[in-house]
Amino acid sequence: MRFTWQNTATAPMKVKTLLAQHGVTRSLLKKVKFHGGAILVNEQPVLAIHMLTGGETVTMVTPDEVGNDFLGVSDLPINILYEDRDYLIVNKPAGVASVPAHRLPDNTLANRVKGYYRAQGYANEVVHITTRLDRDTSGIVLFAKHHFAHSIIDHQLKAHAMRKMYLAVVSGQLTADHGWLDQPIARDPESFIKRTVAPDGRPSLTEYWVVKRLKTMTVVRVRLHSGRTHQIRVHFAAAGHPLIGDDLYGGPKHPAIDRQALHCMQLQFYDPFIEQDLTTFAPLTPDLVRLIESDT
Incomplete structure (x- = not known):
């Protein structure tokens, strides 16, 4: 390139x-x-x-980036929201992991993107995933299509210059129309997966705006100002308003949804290759729509 x-x-x-x-x-x-x-x-x-x-x-x-055999290839489709020479932006469905793990080695979004690259005949086959979502969180995931594009995004992430917006449905009624959740987050000492608010945790800042107050829950728009694992889920649970369907953090079950009610709906960053801000939106999933309509 x-x-x-x-x-x-x-x-x-x-x-x-x-x-x-x-x-x-x-x-x-x-x-x-x-x-x-x-x-x-x-x-x-x-x-x-x-x-x-x-x-x-x-x-x-730059030389071609030849893929390695450590990441398997999946032929399952991906939902592309945006693509150019440098970036690929995908709408991840709930239930699909972002990257391989022991339990899900070959059916992740990264595997599917590699399969897509190969099917398209791209010279660069290395999968650079730059933003990730929990397996049961839906929405926007950004891939850089080469090393240079990846390093650009890494710099923006470290500078907190990237804007990621989520939509969440939390239990109960939030009284403030706008608020901040500013509590450090650490690993839960009793769980390999779970995180918790702890004095010795890493600084974590979450900003939210109320979109709609329902009968028993609240729809909120959320922006992360730090990128901790499970940050939105942990902060709202600690505030007494766990996400609907979030079993791990005590969120109430609901027949309309079988996962945490969380969706990455907007991503904005500066793309130096086209010299302008790039903004992408992902529509709400049917289960989130059903959930919101069920409590109006």
Whole structure:
């Protein structure tokens, strides 16, 4: 793959400095150097320490990313919300794990995406999953289609620049139209899977807005300002309003839904390859619609 920039700086700088300004990491530069890539200035090969003086066209050619056999291939379909050269955004159904685990080794979203890449004949077969959802949470999952795109998203995640919005249905009535849940989250010492609010946990911040108050539950729009495992589920359970259907955290059962009532409905991030914000929406699932309509 080729990525090209125009050097508009007037002061001298090394090629690697310009590349770093555009999000190219040291690890990616090593792959370019040692695995069949190239750095070109005005279409002539150079080293990363080559000195630029201004006005040059700088191109980075990355090698193909050959998939490995550790991730199996699934031919099951995926629901694509958006795709271009650099990113693939998928609407994950509830009941499908994001990545393989011991119990679900070959039927995950990652396996399906690899199968899709292979069916499309893409040169890059490495599956870079950049956002994940719990198995029984539905909605948007973002895949980077190459190492460079993945490193761009990693940087945005660390800077909390990505905007992820969820819709959840919690038990009981929330009185505030807008609120913050600011409690540290740690592993539950009595469970390998479960998390809990704990003084020695990692800082965790959840923001919510009430969308609709129902008879026995509340529909909320939620934004994560940190990315802890089960964060939304843990915070609302600790606040006395566990999600409907969330057995792990004490949420009440409901005949309309057999999972936690949680859906990732919007994802927004800056895409430097097209030089604009990219916003994607995932429609509500039928079970969430049924749940909301059942309590109006």
